[in-house]
Amino acid sequence: MKVFDRQQIMAHLDIDDALARIEHGFIAYTAGQVQVPPVQAFAFVQANGDCCIKSAHVEGSDTFTVKVSTGFYDNPGLGLPSNDGLMLVLCARTGRPLALLQDEGWLTGLRTALAGRIAARLLAPREVHAIGMLGSGTQARLQLEQLHASNPCRNLVAWARGQDQLQGYADFARTLGYAVQLAPTPEQVADAANLIVCTTPSRVPLLRSEWVRPGTHITAVGADAPGKQELDVALVARADRLVVDSLDQCSRYGEVSGALAAGLIQHEQLQELGALLAGTGQGRTHDQQITLADLTGVAVQDAQIASGVLAALNG
CATH class of the missing domain: 3.30.1780.10 (ornithine cyclodeaminase, domain 1)
Known part of the structure; x- marks a missing residue:
């Protein structure tokens, strides 16, 4: 070996x-x-x-x-x-x-970031005026690198709990050519960005439905195990398109699982990323839709x- x-x-x-x-x-x-x-x-x-x-x-x-x-x-x-x-x-x-x-x-980090890149390509609005990032760790860096390679937007609004790590992330983003705004709260990220990536291991919701503007795409990758959650279930229920990497996994954990358990959404509303790639699923059809990709990571x-x-x- x-x-x-x-x-x-x-x-x-x-x-x-x-x-x-x-x-x-x-x-x-x-x-x-x-x-x-x-x-x-x-x-x-x-x-x-x-x-x-x-x-x-x-x-x-x-x-x-x-x-x-x-x-x-x-x-x-x-x-x-x-x-x-x-x-x-x-x-x-x-x-x-x-x-x-x-x-x-x-x-593992890279394959997750590549899935985020795929989801953004398929679901993001035609014109992204600002990218929002929740988190400042390795996955936040990898996601930004992959968006840099696939989306022309160079405006970034970032939030994280640790201020020292957030400042380091801002410095990293500037080396890629981004104009960076540091947000004191996730609400201000949602107010400024129409493509938001959530990369934290949070166990409490960080993004609330009332903060998110029509037309926003959200890629959520942090809730990759039971008990983790970055999105308010009302936000999941509000989304016009719900795309998951795995119907099986995301029914048991991840962002959509809580909304399913609460009866706010139905299994029939979920589409797998593979269906969109194969041309058998339906992605964004207009720029006022809220789209969500729930990526729990598939083997x-x-x-x-x-x-x-x-x-x-x-x-």
Whole structure:
């Protein structure tokens, strides 16, 4: 079994190839062509941490992937990153481990950001006058990098709880060419932006329905495990288009699960991202609609990005 570290992985990954593979993975998942066993989830309440184990195999692929991803949100105070993890790629013909990708959580972060890029391309209004960002960690940086590559808007309004980290995020955004406004509250982000990305591990709603203007698109990626929530359920219910990465996962946790449980929305209102990519779903039809992409992270994304980077590493 080969072992590759984060530096090797970052040096060999091709963003365009990864994007195409993840799009294919979403389409295959919606078509029922992917094995995705139930997610294993751990919660470490006293340490303010969590861990998930996800695995997937795409029909016809020579490999399958098992991924371990951790988030321990007090780590920055210890001088450690919040997120870590690794991916194990195995042969789908013999079961032999082929490679251990010691990516330190970077591949998980990137595949989530690429899903955000896809969702924004399919659902954002034609003219984005400002991007709003809730959060200032690694995922907030990766999401902004991917929006930078795919959307011409260069106005950013950002909010986060930690002011030092938020200032560091603003400095990062300016290196990408963004004009940055730091917002003291999430309400002011909603007031200023019509494309909002939520990237925090919050367990209480940060965005309320009455703050969000008609025509806004929201990509929510933080609620990737039970108990997490960034959006008021009334905001979910108000959305004109509800797009999820997985109907199964998002019915159990994520932003739409609370609105489903409260009877505010019905399962029939949900569409998978794979359906939009395949042309069988309906996205935004006019610029006054509120659109929401609830991305809980599907193991097919891990399998696809891992297989692509392994092919590049093996050259």
